[in-house]
Amino acid sequence: MTARGVASFLILAAGVAATSWAADVAPTAKPAADQSMADSTLIARGAELAAIGNCASCHTHPEGKSFAGGRPIKTPFGTLYSTNITPDNETGIGKWSAEDFLRAMHDGVAPGRRNLYPAFPYDHFTRLTDNDVEAIYAFVMTREPVRLTAPPNQLAFPMNLRSALSVWKVLFLERGAYRPDPQQDAEWNRGAYLVEGLGHCGACHTPRNAMGAEEHTRDFDGGQSEGWDAPALNSSSPAPSAWTAEQLYAYLRQGRDENHGTAVGPMKPVVDNLSQVPESDVRAIARYVAWRMNRGQLVRVAATSSDSAQTVIGDGEAIFRGACASCHEAEASGGPIRSGRTVPLSLTTSVNAPDARNAIHIVLEGIWPDAGEKGAFMPPFEGAFTEQQLAALLGYVRSRYARGPAWSDLPKQVRAIMHTGQKQ
Ligand code: HEC
Ligand code: HEC
Ligand code: HEC
Numbered sequence: 001m002t003a004r005g006v007a008s009f010l011i012l013a014a015g016v017a018a019t020s021w022a023a024d025v026a027p028t029a030k031p032a033a034d035q036s037m038a039d040s041t042l043i044a045r046g047a048e049l050a051a052i053g054n055c056a057s058c059h060t061h062p063e064g065k066s067f068a069g070g071r072p073i074k075t076p077f078g079t080l081y082s083t084n085i086t087p088d089n090e091t092g093i094g095k096w097s098a099e100d101f102l103r104a105m106h107d108g109v110a111p112g113r114r115n116l117y118p119a120f121p122y123d124h125f126t127r128l129t130d131n132d133v134e135a136i137y138a139f140v141m142t143r144e145p146v147r148l149t150a151p152p153n154q155l156a157f158p159m160n161l162r163s164a165l166s167v168w169k170v171l172f173l174e175r176g177a178y179r180p181d182p183q184q185d186a187e188w189n190r191g192a193y194l195v196e197g198l199g200h201c202g203a204c205h206t207p208r209n210a211m212g213a214e215e216h217t218r219d220f221d222g223g224q225s226e227g228w229d230a231p232a233l234n235s236s237s238p239a240p241s242a243w244t245a246e247q248l249y250a251y252l253r254q255g256r257d258e259n260h261g262t263a264v265g266p267m268k269p270v271v272d273n274l275s276q277v278p279e280s281d282v283r284a285i286a287r288y289v290a291w292r293m294n295r296g297q298l299v300r301v302a303a304t305s306s307d308s309a310q311t312v313i314g315d316g317e318a319i320f321r322g323a324c325a326s327c328h329e330a331e332a333s334g335g336p337i338r339s340g341r342t343v344p345l346s347l348t349t350s351v352n353a354p355d356a357r358n359a360i361h362i363v364l365e366g367i368w369p370d371a372g373e374k375g376a377f378m379p380p381f382e383g384a385f386t387e388q389q390l391a392a393l394l395g396y397v398r399s400r401y402a403r404g405p406a407w408s409d410l411p412k413q414v415r416a417i418m419h420t421g422q423k424q
Contacts, residue, residue: 054200076157084146085140128198172214195289217361223236319396364417395407
């Protein structure tokens with residue numbers, strides 16, 4: 001469907017279906033305040049689950065209080081703001097019952113029949129067991145209440161109409177808890193439950209259609225997030241050396257794997273959260289992702305270097321020697337660099353990916369360890385290069401270190417990222 005076709009379809013269908021899903025939903029009374037809330041093991045389990053679900057990452061403004069919302073989320077349809085999920089009675093979810101919360105997580109409906117936008121990944125959270133949702137509720141409801149209302153969403157018509165979401169749900173929301181695969185063992189099923197449900201990995205790693213829904217025929221085929229490319233996590237993985245479950249575990253738990261590199265951009269908060277949850281859960285996630293990656297034949301693009309790019313590569317090589325080689329030339333010279341070794345560029349996904357965006361972001365924004373912690377550091381080069389220089393530099397890096405063909409749209413992508421402020 002074209003965008004216009006989609007829009008008129010939505011307008012037509014919205015009128016018909018506006019009430020269908022939400023009809024049975026009415027706000028329910030809040031339970032007496034104290035009861036099961038005091039259950040500290042339930043709350044602790046809820047905290048771990050909330051970390052795997054990245055609830056705080058989306059529901060916290062960079063300068064705001066935890067879970068108080070207001071963080072802008074850019075989508076192709078406009079900007080949405082995460083809402084306040086602290087137990088404040090007026091501006092948060094303080095008056096919500098456990099049932100209200102369960103409906104929001106499983107059906108994307110808030111009290112008052114307010115349909116929620118799927119930027120809140122309830123299309124994944126619908127896979128959660130009622131028990132897990134209850135634990136998350138117990139955790140969220142015991143946070144510090146904060147009085148704050150998110151700014152109004154800035155969405156284009158017809159997406160600004162919440163009624164249109166009923167249609168979206170009819171078409172794309174597959175409700176229902178995760179059903180274990182009896183052919184597989186408990187660890188595999190735990191991994192699948194967390195990846196497909198709470199971890200909502202596909203929200204970034206699966207491509208979306210014109211109506212913003214994940215294309216389930218292409219699960220984990222690579223998607224995007226905040227102007228970054230979220231690489232394929234299936235047999236189309238662009239990683240030059242195949243990921244093992246062990247390597248995925250290191251990457252997801254510590255944020256870095258020696259054979260692949262460091263998690264950056266929108267993947268950084270994901271691995272920060274996974275460093276705080278039970279180790280067995282991260283092992284299960286790694287096992288399941290490795291299984292998805294290795295189910296098919298790994299098709300690797302044979303080395304080809306593009307002649308058309310040769311003219312700019314000369315400049316690129318000189319820039320690389322001046323600005324990058326001190327840290328990235330180990331694979332040529334063999335020597336260790338400073339205290340640690342950087343992953344050879346030839347092994348990194350960003351340099352080998354079919355899309356140049358992540359390499360551009362990394363060079364402009366650098367890589368930072370968290371305050372007070374040790375970790376990979378690369379300085380940001382924003383302002384250091386002109387568009388042409390950055391395109392020449394990355395053209396050279398691609399031709400020298402990657403197995404794939406030259407990035408054909410490199411200059412265009414460099415311009416877009418340098419000038420549209422599409423940055424982290
Ligand atoms: C990718 C970002 C993202 C993540 C991750 C996320 N949320 Fe949200 N959430 C949102 C957005 C955006 C909204 C507002 C949707 C709207 O306005 O329709 C929202 C709305 C909600 C609401 C409805 C509140 C209201 O009154 O609008 C609840 C409850 C909620 N989220 C809970 C959670 C929990 C619990 C988690 C973790 C398990 C979570 N969210 C993870 C983005 C996110
Ligand atoms: C908010 C968006 C987002 C979510 C959610 C997300 N990822 Fe990512 N992920 C990315 C981006 C962007 C990259 C590329 C950045 C980089 O190379 O560090 C990435 C990179 C990765 C990589 C490295 C791939 C490679 O070949 O280099 C793996 C593995 C990965 N993610 C696994 C996961 C798993 C498992 C989950 C769910 C538990 C998940 N991701 C959830 C955005 C996301
Ligand atoms: C001060 C040292 C330093 C300098 C200078 C430096 N880098 Fe890096 N770079 C790093 C480190 C450390 C990493 C993270 C890799 C790892 O985890 O070992 C990295 C990662 C990268 C990656 C990402 C690989 C991935 O994980 O997907 C790219 C691309 C890259 N550098 C390109 C460049 C380019 C181009 C230049 C020159 C403009 C440059 N770097 C300059 C230290 C440096």
